[in-house]
Amino acid sequence: MARKKRINQQATTTSDPEELPPCPGPKLHAFPYQNSPIEWLERLDEELEGLPGGGTDGYVFKVKIESQLYALKVFKFFNPEDTRFYWGPILKGSFPSQTVAFHTDPFYAECRAYGRIKEAQDKGLLKRQIVIPCLGYIFLQDKYRAILEKSGIDLEEECLDDDVEPLSPEPSSRLRRPIRAIVKELASQDSGVHPKSLNKILRDIKKLNKLEIYNRDIRIDNFKDGKLVDFGSSWTEPHCFMHSADKEQPKETRLGDLVMFDDMIELEGFKTDVRATPSWSHCKKLRSQAKKAGYEYFSL
Template identity: 40%
Template sequence: MAGDVEENRRLLSAPELPECEGPKLKAFPYRDSRITWIEWINPIIDESTSGGEGYVFKVEINSRIYALKVFKFSNPSQYRIALGPMPKRPVTDAELGFHTDPFYAECRAYAQIETRRRIQGLKRKDIANCYGFMVLTREDEEVLAEYGIDLWCDIPLDDEYRIRAEGSPARALVKEYIEEDVEMDEKTRKHILATIKWMNRNKILINDIYPRNFKGGYLLDLGSSWTKPHCLWQNTSRQTLIAVLTADVVRFEEMVEEMGFGTGRSLRSRPALSEYI
């Protein structure tokens, strides 16, 4: 999100997002329905868990339970340095925002997942469902304020983008609510690893493999993902790209080893880079 308040309101009223080349996620079909806020799923316990890109709630919409991820605002200009002093091609502020803002990053990743599954005729579910995006009402934002949540907390008060855009509607994704978690066993490890490799082959780099981002054997967080076409992917040096393109698999195997489970076998049989590019 890189515009002023009115431009951001216009964007979020669209039937699908983002307005750039590549995959687009559709709006939640019932985005005008009232939200019943039930529980804050990931409350901040300490500095190490404040992480991230947003806040997840258990909610009810039209008598159905969902997980609602409400996104913080971020200034996409922080990623411009990653393009380097001489990018391979010019990147507009709007494109940078659509590719790197965690809200839009998730929109693009979930849209790509839906498209590739449909094209490939896949019926087995590997990733928790995302049902679309929605905008929160003023009443909903007041609920967040009662929880002590400030969606602008990561941007300084005197930041030019914040001055221009504060007051923009709060953005959220409506996702499948996963009630139960599962133990990490061999079956679950293989299932998650296969999912990660499938996403990589289908031009999605997750870039955020941590235990907190998995539940019930499903990956839940794609806010740091790169979905091709992506301005950082296209402007990264080959040497760096080699590391980036294998990082998801490597980090997953490191994660299961740290959890006291895993054999490291996948590290010795990583897919060829040609599968990712």
């Protein structure tokens, strides 16, 4: 196994206690140790670069804060105009791109999903942890940019449309944009996905769907210790795409996680009778519906 890169630097965070995102719906609280020094230890996601769904929206590090080990996901910047070619036809007419950003920016997507999970826990609807816990969001001081860039980390948004200008083309403007991150409990590198754990994993996915959280990235690399670890591609209701002009969109989206679960079983070659959908032939039909909902063509 290749030796992981180590970042021997410390820095201090900047405080911002506001819950995010600033729009109707679930929100995530700030990480309590906003101003504590961060010790960067190693990259945790290098092996996922170049794989489908891996390393497209940010980077994950093992860090130490207040003598405690955490996983810190640092997000790339996001410009909703980069994907207007996708959401423009779905939403029809003029629609505020800021709302699209609050619902589809991977950083805000994780904030909304974990915010909804926290709401359910506070109401007693979840009796145990069904995902890798999130401890809150954090805004990093801009001097982190130099530290990260020295390690080959590029935080600029990936423009999918050649006709769109970067959100902040001037270097001075880019420096003013806060570097956004989310702090999670540090899990092992074992996915925990195996035939004996599939029933529990499926129950947890269905619980999330019942909370109107659709992960949209069900694959073995998105599990640690048998729990989902990343929600950067997720949609959490209320969501602009779920209430669009396309009446089939909500139905197709709600089927998507179940289709992907069965796809994962098939891809990994597990010998099991556990299935989320009635039959494999039916699953293939649902998969085509999921593609229409953007599971394959639009992964934010």
